[in-house]
Amino acid sequence: MKILTGNDLKTGDVIWWTGYDWSRHVEDAVDVGSDADTILAREEATRRVNASYAIEAQKTADGVRPAHIKDRIRALGPTVRPDLTLKPTDPEIGNWVI
């Protein structure tokens, strides 16, 4: 699947396109098919997202998994500070990144 990501302009938070809005959680990301460029152009123009781009991902039993490690780290948070990730209580979450 193809999903969209970027950063919130004001906060810098990593965000994912849900089909109608942006979410901080990658599991909310939806497949945009061939509409990536259109959506990104519109969303950048209204400054709902900054530094946005489209990536490949897989739908798995656990949710949406970005194809590249960089985007998995973006989706989770720094692997060296589990307390600062989006899943601070899951001790095994680092393995999801690798």
Next chain:
Amino acid sequence: MVDVLRYRTDEMVGDPGVTVDSFVDPVFGQTNASAVRLEPGDDARALLPYLDRLALVEVNFPAYGDGRGYSSARILREAGYTGELRAVGDVLIDQLSHMHRCGFDAFAPEHAITREAADKAIATWPEVYQRTVDGRQPIWALRHG
């Protein structure tokens, strides 16, 4: 037609600037031209023998991130050029103060900048740390009278 913001009082030169190559060419040179257009890769010092007959030098900024034009401007002013020095092209408001400090006294930005905004931008710095060609006394000179 791009609006020109001018910070000088003489008549504006209407002629478009000729290229440096065509201006200085020994055989076909248009050294009677009074306006020249410098591209980022041009050597501003090629113009030094002709400064007294130039009324306008346009320094082109095809992309704002290419800063060679700042050196070109200072070099011309350091050599005593007093005609109009106009920054043209991808000239953005946040660059005007530095351009002005390097000797530009006219701006022809691709995307219009209002006079009021330009005046404010040029006045960004209450004082300056370096001596350039804008006549301002650097802070070290103010400190030591």
Next chain:
Amino acid sequence: MYKYDNYDQQMVDARVSEFRDQVARRIAGTLTEDQFKPLRLKNGLYLQLHAYMLRVAIPYGTLSGAQMRLLGDIADKYDRGYGHFTTRQNIQYNWIKLADTPDILADLAKVEMHAIQTSGNCIRNISSDQFAGAAADEIVDPRPYAELLRQWSSFHPEFDYLPRKFKIAVIASETDRAAMKLHDIGIRLRHDDAGAIVADFYVGGGMGRTPMIAPLIGDGIAIDHMVTYTEAALRVYNRHGRRDNKYKARIKILVHEIGADSYRSQVEAEFAHLQTLELEPPAAELARIQAMFVPPAFDTTAPDSVDRSDPDFAVWLDNNVHAHKQPGYALVTISLKPIGGIPGDASADQIRLMADLAQKHSFDELRVTHAQNIVLPHVKKADLYALWQMLEANGLGTPNLDLITDIIACPGLDYCSLANARSIPLAQKISQRFADQGRQQDLGELKLKISGCINACGHHHAGHIGVLGVDRKGVENYQLSLGGSEGADTSLGQITGPGFSEDGIVDAIEKATEVYLVKRENGERFVDTYRRVGMAPFKEAIYG
């Protein structure tokens, strides 16, 4: 320490106002991200993997207790309770909100700090010797000269859109603690034959994807022309540095491509011209700055001996404390490399504690080192034990300076959008593998440096052991290099061979240390043995 006068303060205040306006225009949409990016970078603001990152300047690595305390407060107020000290003697915050940045800069300005030109294609924060003003081997304190250049380079109108970033270091001792020849310009102050202070200009060094050691370009430039000569060196670069390819845009490529002699003659011609324009601040300005760097009021009766009866304290003393030029005093380096920790990170509480300790024990002064540690430059020997106990109780007493666990590591793929691989987890694994103090002491001075990408922020080229993280088809892979060094014996490391997985490279490093232990001769450091025996025995042990 340097104190702002009204002029300095109003310049920094003007910058805050300018940036507040720029941020507002970006949020309102009148500035595009393309237009805003160079403006935010020149104020130290990056967009990284998880959020905006703010890099605050610590000019020549020197700061006061009040400044350090504010850095801790910013970590709590605007970030997530910690900061990261960098190889450029700066501090970075990883979780910054764009809308907060003008207020952060305003807070910084209140204690005479800023984030000016800590990124972007301009002249960056000037770095220096972390032992300046206290080292026994310096001919003069280099920081007033660095301050002169800081002011000259601040908002320099001609050099705000250089081909690429530009880093300057200033030192004044034979021992180079600032990796001076790996800078765009490295200036070494020295005495000439007549005893006058002159500046040697080494131009065109750097790390990154094309590491180069800077050649001597300006030999013995008179000190009252230092600023003018720097201006000439920059103008030649601004005009002729490559702009067609960002990877070939650093000044080292220009100097390399046209040759040091050709570059030198162009600089000399420009220098001759610029000398006619009275660009140089007067001697009185240098004297004004120097007056703020006078040595503190040392107690000349302070005892010069230290009670070493506590063995743990003695280990720390031997590793982290250096000789001071003033009898009765010492230079203390606080390691930000606890075993298994994140190199260079400090919590807000730790930052404030170090501020308190500086006020109590070090004449209100601290330094940040390019090895990502903190120095208390002027500590009474009689206070060392009490100081150590405080450090030890707060996770800051690790006795590993210049040992294998004193690892330099860039933030890597855990934080940085340029990185190809993670650096920090690797540093943690290596640190844990070599945690045993006796084993570290046995290995002696061993500088291990890790970069998560070719940009080399972790200085891997200059590591006795260097590690470069690469992306191999989406999987992290690590290349090992040996024999790099900074300082007087500057050299660039050589790659051992094919790269490794994360666990594989820890094993490879261990094997390299075993070769050293077998092959070393009396008193040799790891890098000395490598230089004598060459790559072959290491390669054989590592790849079998």
